[in-house]
Amino acid sequence: EAQVTQNPRYLITVTGKKLTVTCSQNMNHEYMSWYRQDPGLGLRQIYYSMNVEVTDKGDVPEGYKVSRKEKRNFPLILESPSPNQTSLYFCASSLAGFTGELFFGEGSRLTVL
Amino acid sequence: SQQGEEDPQALSIQEGENATMNCSYKTSINNLQWYRQNSGRGLVHLILIRSNEREKHSGRLRVTLDTSKKSSSLLITASRAADTASYFCATDVSTGFQKLVFGTGTRLLVSP
Numbered sequence: 001e002a003q004v005t006q007n008p009r010y011l012i013t014v015t016g017k018k019l020t021v022t023c024s025q026n027m028n029h030e031y032m033s034w035y036r037q038d039p040g041l042g043l044r045q046i047y048y049s050m051n052v053e054v055t056d057k058g059d060v061p062e063g064y065k066v067s068r069k070e071k072r073n074f075p076l077i078l079e080s081p082s083p084n085q086t087s088l089y090f091c092a093s094s095l096a097g098f099t100g101e102l103f104f105g106e107g108s109r110l111t112v113l
Numbered sequence: 114s115q116q117g118e119e120d121p122q123a124l125s126i127q128e129g130e131n132a133t134m135n136c137s138y139k140t141s142i143n144n145l146q147w148y149r150q151n152s153g154r155g156l157v158h159l160i161l162i163r164s165n166e167r168e169k170h171s172g173r174l175r176v177t178l179d180t181s182k183k184s185s186s187l188l189i190t191a192s193r194a195a196d197t198a199s200y201f202c203a204t205d206v207s208t209g210f211q212k213l214v215f216g217t218g219t220r221l222l223v224s225p
Contacts, residue, residue, distance in 0.1 A: 099205035104155035
């Protein structure tokens with residue numbers, strides 16, 4: 001089954017404790033991206049990747065890092081989480097570039113205390 | 114501000130009724146997409162309409178696009194309780210790199 005898998009789905013952590021949200025897709029997509037979803041603000045792109053070792057900042061990259069060492073994986077790293085990073089995070093992948101159909105993961109709800 | 118903005122923000126109807134949601138955008142586009150999101154879940158792609166298309170159908174979904182008015186509408190016919198979800202439009206923008214920009218969504222509640 002074609003899917004994008006994120007882990008963890010739910011996480012409560014404290015300020016400053018580094019965490020990683022993993023994302024893996026099994027569709028051999030080149031394009032992957034991370035979004036955060038906040039009430040009233042819709043989905044905002046954090047980082048994106050066009051291929052292995054090619055990543056770039058989206059609209060709200062501050063406080064986040066990513067890596068793309070393998071085509072299928074695109075982890076999101078919060079080096080020192082802060083309460084304003086409390087949000088619902090989505091990983092997405094696409095075959096036809098970032099303006100084609102996006103396949104989303106189920107989301108990771110992160111709370112930073 | 115958002116490239117795409119949906120209207121209304123919330124819509125409540127009875128099963129069997131039709132639901133219409135609208136999306137307005139600001140800049141020229143190549144395509145516009147609609148996605149559905151069940152509460153707290155991932156977004157699911159519903160339909161893509163290109164700028165040279167005026168109307169597209171998929172099952173009970175009908176999407177129209179009016180590029181002169183920079184607007185699109187999503188019509189769900191004969192709604193079911195299972196259609197309860199948030200619906201988002203997404204438009205492609207070119208800011209040195211093409212990407213999708215999502216609106217803030219319409220929350221649809223279909224009551225049995």
